[in-house]
Amino acid sequence: MTKPESAGHDYDVVISGASLAGSAAAILLARRGVRVALLERRSDPEAYKVLCTHSITANAYPVLDELGLVPAIEKAGAVRNEARWYTRWGWIEPRAAPAGPELPYAYNIRRSVLDPLIRSRAAETPGVDLLLGHQVTGLVREAGRTTGVRASTPQGEREIRARLVVGADGKDSAVAKFAEAPVQQYENARFGYLAHFRNLPLHGGIGQTWFLEPDMAYAFPNDDGVTVMAVLPDKKRLPAFREDLEGSFLSFIRALPEAPPIDSAERVTKIIGLVNYPLHSRKPTTPGVALIGDAALTGDPLWGVGCGWALESAQWLAEAVAPAAAGGGDLDRSLAVYERRHRRRLRGYQYLAADFATARPFNPVERLMFSAAARDEAAARHMHLFASRLITPLRFLNPVALAKASVVNIRHRGAAVPPARLSRTGS
Incomplete structure (x- = not known):
């Protein structure tokens, strides 16, 4: 383990959550000279997030590039996320301009591949200690600010001191709860179910999204010939889905314009989903605490932005706080820089998503x-x-x-x- 260089701190930063946001933040901070404890409540290094769009939007490509992950995820079979979108006016099919540059892209890749990959890269990064089986059970507070965490570990309870605690522990963030971070929540009038299929051909071999006003659906091709197929209907249709989930799920897909041939494909996972998936926006900082990824902002899953914003927010945090986290600056001022950037970059998107989550037709x-x-x-x-x-x-x-x-x-x-x-x- 990395030996602490300060008598007052075991590490410079403690990160709770070693999935996409947490692992990215750990790598980017450690490369800037920060000593990081990366805590993951699950003991299995191959653990991954199951309920996800499994898509990284193009805004996060620069982060993947900085992390050095692009060659590895392409080797793992990641699919460039080209897409077309159905509307009542026909299909929107973006194409590069004649003689122009190719359209920006990132990747579709299953979290079962992506999460272990980025977590292993974090564990291999000098300055990062990956601590599996460590679940945050509380925060250490001194003089009105957070100075560490208390964690349940395979060896018993442990206290880890740090200048900064980062919550990268998802939409139900324990760190955010313990820090009492202010939160604004928006109801989602749609519910969602998805499943993975193999040998499901899609028009043009690219992603498809259906805007049915108010219902939604999408199909994203992923690595290893697997396609993620999701439906997001208005909650008025929930009773029928509850009565016959599989029948309703398949019937919904069969009725889509240019519907994928679902009956000839092989379903390789169960149909999973959530009936209630509200959007929320938390204040991304409190004294001694920063929130990234879904812990800071959970968007509507129909837009597939969670993975991209997890990576971007990790990068924004590392750029803002690294010198101060290592003991070379004003941490509170650095956290304020991160908070302003997070709010400026994401608030408008979240406002539009929350409005559309009311399951209304297009305005x-x-x-x-x-x-x-x-x-x-x-x-x-x-x-x-x-x-x-x-x-x-x-x-x-x-x-x-x-x-x-x-x-x-x-x-x-x-x-x-x-x-x-x-x-x-x-x-």
């Missing part, structure tokens, strides 16, 4: 943008950048983009008018 602005994207390649590329979380909601809905979408739709309506009608009304 007028969404109708404008989605219909234009189904009719125009440039509008589809603009939509792709937003869906990849590479442009903010304000940039997605900027006046120029709205004007271009309006022109696309006006031209479409004009082209749809029969010539005879034009001659009668043109005089």
Whole structure:
């Protein structure tokens, strides 16, 4: 184990949760000279998150690159996450511009592959001690700030002191609960179920998402020829699903436009899901504590943003606090920098997601943008950048983009008018 260099601290940082966010943060902090204890409540180094979209949005590609994981996950069979989206106006099918750069991408990869991979990389990083079977049971507090954790371990109770405690322990974060981090919660009027299938061909071999207003569905191809198939219906349909989960799940998929041939595929997992999956936004810092990943913000699973934001928030935290966490700066000021960046980058997305989680049809602005994207390649590329979380909601809905979408739709309506009608009304 890494020997502590300060009599007052066992480590510079203690991270609770050794999945995607926690392992990424541990690697990035340790590379910046921070001594990290990475705690994982499960004892199995191969443990992984089961309920997930298994997709990393393109906004997180730079983090994967910094972590050095791109070659490894490509070797593991990760699939570039190209996608097309069904709407009432037809399919939105983003394509690169002629002679232009390829569209930004990241990867679809099952967490059963990704989680052990990144956790092992963290364990191999100098300055990181991976402590399996360590579950946080409380926080150590002194003078109004957190100075460590109490943990249940295979050897009994243990206290670990650190300058900073990081909660990377998911949407039901124990660290956030013990720190009494303020939280805002939004109800989700949809429920969701998913299963994994092998040999399920998809149109173009790429991901598919269905906007059925208000119901949703998606199919994401993953490593090893496995496709994740998910349905997210309005809760009004819940009684039927509860009465016959398998029958309702399969019937829902069969009724999709250009439905994948589900009956000829091999289902390789159980149908799993959650009836209640609220969105929440927590204040990502308290004195001596930082929250990353789902512990800080849990979005609507239909957008598949959780993995990408887990990686990004880990990077933002490491960039903001590393010098102070190692004892070379003002930690509270560094935490404030992280909090501002987290709020600035994600608040707008979460606002839109919470509004759409009410299971309403598209609003007028969404109708404008989605219909234009189904009719125009440039509008589809603009939509792709937003869906990849590479442009903010304000940039997605900027006046120029709205004007271009309006022109696309006006031209479409004009082209749809029969010539005879034009001659009668043109005089």
